[in-house]
Amino acid sequence: MTSWSLEALLADLHSSVTEQLARARRTMGHPVAKGDVAESIWAQLLAGYLPQRYKVAKAFVCDSEGRFSDQLDVVVYDRQYSPLIFEMDNQIIIPAESVYAVFEAKQEIDAAQVGYAAKKIASVRGLKRTSLPVPHIGGSSPPKPLQPIIGGLLTFESTWSPPLGSSLAKALADADDDSRIDIGCVAAHGWFACDDAGCHVINDQGKPATAFLLELIARLQGLATVPMIDIRAYAKWLND
DSSP states (O other): OOOOOHHHHHHHHHHHHHHHHHHHHHHOOSHHHHHHHHHHHHHHHHHHHSOTTEEEEEEEEEOTTSOBOOOEEEEEEEOSSOOOOEEETTEEEEEGGGEEEEEEEOSEEOHHHHHHHHHHHHHHHTSOOOOOOEEETTEEEOOOOOOOOEEEEEESEESSSSTTSHHHHHHHHSOOTTTOOOEEEETTTEEEEEETTEEEEEEOSSOHHHHHHHHHHHHHHHHOSOOOOOHHHHHTTSOO
């Protein structure tokens, strides 16, 4: 009888992602088409393996003051407790309170792409998020403090040599709290993570796509649920 192998299962997940990204790079003749396919591959990975409480989409993010973010390639958001998800002309708009994480997906990582992703992430983190007291059978709990929105960058290759060396660390370090990239994956080479202590994890071993996925899930677990959205703050935009 053939025995199961957890090691093989995790390795195969990484191989599937990298093979799809490599195939898109080889066969797609137009840069926009390559980018669209790369976004789709990463979105499918997250949609397929994150718990069902999380949804994944390419989207804009809005707030109750009427401001909108740039469009993000991959937005991980709550659908269990979020009453407002807008769709217009095939464009999805998600209220800021519902967002757990945002990612840019590119073919390659370099200093320009790090800066571009950081700007996109900052456009979401700069939005206002409401948080109401949470009613329960014993009364109510205070408003939940706003959890940090995870920001990331997902690519297949790196233009640097070495791929995850000092050049990457320098590019990632050039950011403030709003624009910081917290986690990312360069599927062909490794993954990285940053926090308040700096970009202390740059890993070029193992199966990067799988390692990134597991680290993202762990970080999402730490965020628990989104805050209770103030619906009336959005209702003020209704015309009489």
